[in-house]
Amino acid sequence: MPIKADLTSADLTEIRQSALGAADPLGVAAELAEAAEAGKLADKDDAGYALALAAEIAESRGKLDAALRYAERAVEAFGTRDDNQAAGAKALLARVLFRTGRDDEAIAALEPLRPFLTQYGDAPAYVGAALAAGRRDRVAEEWLTEALNEVLAGRGDAAEPSSAEDAGQLFFLLQQRHRTRHALGLQHDHHDNLADRLETRLANAAARPAGTPADDLLFWPKAELEKLLEKWPALSEPYGANWDEHRAHLEKELVRLTGAGRTGLAVLPGTVSGLTGFAGADGDPADPQVRGGYANRLAGGTNQIPWPPERNGACWCGSGLKYKKCCLPRSRS
Incomplete structure (x- = not known):
């Protein structure tokens, strides 16, 4: 799968969707890393994205040394950026650190991401996946519960959300916490029940009549x-x-x-x-x-x-x- 010059964000997203099915995914990962470092990206700010993608590919093929190297370079490339993409790279680094037995370093990498759990985006999934890789489901449940309570407190006395859209980040926190608690074999609490209700409403909305x-x-x-x-x-x-x-x-x-x-x-x-x-x-x-x-x-x-x-x-x-x-x-x- 040849990598062209001047890769755009859209190109990287397309590669993300197709790289694992490529004949030589590790070759794709190496080319992505080289493109990021040789300035072959249309936007230099995409370097972290390209390197994180290379790390994901290497990790999926069990090449943890390469995955760790790419993930560390991705975090460096993002620098002081504080968006979800940068948080995802840091969580990816933590996940690889867990898989290489460097648990203390992994937790240290994840701790700064806890504030992201209350912000709109994919941070609950990123952090949850990293902690699951380190068999830290109880830590994940603790962090997600703390973030969930913070978001609920911010809603004050507002009525229960009527849909996933109305819930916003609350919905994603509820989903991730619900799945984590299920993996731990914990009994449902009222937050789990709310997650079930919202997921049911979402499923009903998605099951609208076929048409256009x-x-x-x-x-x-x-x-x-x-x-x-x-x-x-x-x-x-x-x-x-x-x-x-x-x-x-x-x-x-x-x-x-x-x-x-x-x-x-x-x-x-x-x-x-x-x-x-x-x-x-x-x-x-x-x-x-x-x-x-x-x-x-x-x-x-x-x-x-x-x-x-x-x-x-x-x-x-x-x-x-x-x-x-x-x-x-x-x-x-």
Whole structure:
């Protein structure tokens, strides 16, 4: 699997999805590490991502010395970054340290990540996987319970979340803690019961009638949305009455699909001319079946926007703002 020059974040994500099935995954890992250190990345800030990916590949093949070397270099490359991607690299390093018998160093690497458990992102899974590798499930249960109680205290007297989206980071903490306690053989407590209720609601929401689910991921850039609503005002119901509502709808749907187990998600940028062209003379662009067919065509093409970006990366909507300052909070609005 040849590694091209000027790798982008999207290229690295594609490699993540395909590298383990490559004929020579360890060769891919070595090339990724070389690309990161030789400046063969389109964005030098992706060096940590590339090195962490190399470490994951090496770890999966039992090459722990190489995995440790790559993971240490990944953490160095991230430097003082404090986002989820950097936290993931540190947790990966801890996991490899556990697997090489360096337990004290692994715990020391994980301790600074505990504040991330209360922040929106994948930190509970990262930290949980590392502690599980070190057979520290009881430590994981303790840390997750502490973080969960902190998030619950922050909600105050708010009503019980009605959905995973409403729960936000609380849902991910509940899930990870629930699984950890199950592995320990502990009896359900009220937090476990809440996790079960939210997962049931999410499963029920995911089991909606088959139809045109890709339509939910159509993304109309601001100018296109304005043209769309001018032509077909009724489409404000599925897509939102303005660009802010439209982006909030998409972000919430993407979070819902992630909670339902979907991976490799992307939004599908559409255009009014593309939709009307797809509908043709006899089709109605306002018909959900027509829009679904158009979305499915886009889903089979290359003009997609991978989701989610990194918290400090550019937002998927093209606003020019960081994701954490733009569409990430919309899932909780």
